[in-house]
Amino acid sequence: MNPGIDALAFDVAPLHLPIASLAAQRNIEAEKLEKGLGLLKMTLPDVYQDPVVFGANALTKLIEQNQVDLAQVARIYVGTESSIDNSKPIASFLIQLMEQKFGADCLSHCDVVDFTFACIGGVDALQNCLDFVRLNPTQKAIVVTTDLAKYDLESTGEYTQGAGATALLISAHPRIIAFDANWATSSKGVFDFFKPYRSLSKNEITGNEQNKPWLGQLEAEIEIHKDQPVFDGQYSNQCYMDRTKAAYFSFKTKAGISDSAYNRWSQIIMHLPYAFQGRRMLSEIYALDATEPLLNETVSGADYQNKLKEVSKSEAYKQFVTEKLQDAEQASSLIGNLYTGSIFMGLLSALSQAQMRDEKINTKKFGFMAYGSGSKSKVFEGIIQDGWQSQIKKVKLFEVLAQSQEIDFDTYEKLHKKEQKIAVREPKHEWVLDRIEAEIPHLIGARYYKWID
Numbered sequence: 001m002n003p004g005i006d007a008l009a010f011d012v013a014p015l016h017l018p019i020a021s022l023a024a025q026r027n028i029e030a031e032k033l034e035k036g037l038g039l040l041k042m043t044l045p046d047v048y049q050d051p052v053v054f055g056a057n058a059l060t061k062l063i064e065q066n067q068v069d070l071a072q073v074a075r076i077y078v079g080t081e082s083s084i085d086n087s088k089p090i091a092s093f094l095i096q097l098m099e100q101k102f103g104a105d106c107l108s109h110c111d112v113v114d115f116t117f118a119c120i121g122g123v124d125a126l127q128n129c130l131d132f133v134r135l136n137p138t139q140k141a142i143v144v145t146t147d148l149a150k151y152d153l154e155s156t157g158e159y160t161q162g163a164g165a166t167a168l169l170i171s172a173h174p175r176i177i178a179f180d181a182n183w184a185t186s187s188k189g190v191f192d193f194f195k196p197y198r199s200l201s202k203n204e205i206t207g208n209e210q211n212k213p214w215l216g217q218l219e220a221e222i223e224i225h226k227d228q229p230v231f232d233g234q235y236s237n238q239c240y241m242d243r244t245k246a247a248y249f250s251f252k253t254k255a256g257i258s259d260s261a262y263n264r265w266s267q268i269i270m271h272l273p274y275a276f277q278g279r280r281m282l283s284e285i286y287a288l289d290a291t292e293p294l295l296n297e298t299v300s301g302a303d304y305q306n307k308l309k310e311v312s313k314s315e316a317y318k319q320f321v322t323e324k325l326q327d328a329e330q331a332s333s334l335i336g337n338l339y340t341g342s343i344f345m346g347l348l349s350a351l352s353q354a355q356m357r358d359e360k361i362n363t364k365k366f367g368f369m370a371y372g373s374g375s376k377s378k379v380f381e382g383i384i385q386d387g388w389q390s391q392i393k394k395v396k397l398f399e400v401l402a403q404s405q406e407i408d409f410d411t412y413e414k415l416h417k418k419e420q421k422i423a424v425r426e427p428k429h430e431w432v433l434d435r436i437e438a439e440i441p442h443l444i445g446a447r448y449y450k451w452i453d
Contacts, residue, residue: 162336
């Protein structure tokens with residue numbers, strides 16, 4: 001018995017800024033972003049949305065579209081790097097909201113927790129839930145990924161922004177994809193991308209050298225949180241390549257594969273910070289693990305890099321990308337980065353493309369190459385099940401993305417700076433952030449949500 005994904009749902013921020021509009025304001029050639037990185041739109045949250053809202057919307061869709069019996073759900077595990085509280089997990093908010101909608105105590109038996117390891121936290125949650133279902137085949141689990149990928153204005157990450165969530169129902173007899181137990185991991189502690197605690201001197205803010213109380217703050221230093229990360233793009237790319245390559249070859253050993261692993265995969269699903277990241281990162285593995293290797297790791301320096309560049313531009317590699325990577329890129333181009341949800345959106349994108357072509361992919365094998373900064377990669381594989389097509393039809397991925405509302409650049413900047421106070425789009429059939437408690441001392445900062453019909 002190989003457990004896997006029985007059903008899928010998603011929620012994406014309903015507003016978008018065309019990449020061409022951002023490029024014009026930043027004096028960047030739009031073609032470099034659109035054709036070079038595969039970026040067309042970046043999605044942005046409205047004023048009433050946060051990671052809890054996205055996760056709750058995706059989870060609600062999963063339950064309603066699949067008539068999920070919540071009594072059978074033993075755990076809801078959340079992957080995120082966008083937590084809104086240092087103690088109370090997003091998973092705790094989610095069961096609270098589901099009980100608001102589906103009945104008091106309907107999930108009181110359910111184990112809930114958040115997993116945080118940059119963009120790979122959702123895959124960590126998935127692996128844990130698969131192991132649980134493998135041991136408890138009569139029970140089910142749900143994995144939710146929810147994130148807001150926000151970067152500083154005018155930074156090199158600005159054009160990769162995105163926001164949204166995915167929800168996956170995990171069962172012993174999945175209708176979409178089943179995973180075997182061979183998983184390989186490569187980890188290393190690095191600072192390629194991170195979100196540190198930051199502090200400011202109270203004196204710098206108030207001009208008060210005596211450290212008098214300020215807005216209830218007694219400390220001389222004020223800790224601040226920013227959604228925007230500290231990162232080094234080139235170094236992060238190198239870490240992505242190094243960890244993924246190590247995990248890939250470790251997977252081959254674990255699975256007892258003597259020839260090329262990627263040749264047995266009809267689709268390769270990768271973490272995509274931007275749409276074309278996977279094709280840029282995979283060329284080295286493609287060259288090293290070819291039937292007749294195109295690269296030799298004993299060669300170093302400029303010669304190695306020149307040969308790698310030659311491989312990446314070859315017609316054979318371009319055809320490889322078209323066949324095995326392109327379908328998973330399509331949604332990313334229209335959404336932007338979903339952090340923990342990126343790899344699962346890639347899976348949904350590839351399946352949706354196959355469903356629209358009425359392609360028979362039953363029993364086909366998909367390879368997965370996940371990455372999280374900090375850093376860690378996991379490589380695993382799954383087999384598409386007979387019920388995948390009927391399940392994917394429910395999701396209507398590209399039909400939903402086509403309904404996204406375009407905004408202008410001024411509105412984008414106001415939303416980014418949190419200067420916009422009125423909703424850009426009226427919420428309908430979704431969760432919203434209703435209020436944040438600011439007066440009751442023992443509830444300061446408590447966030448309250450409600451469902452809008």
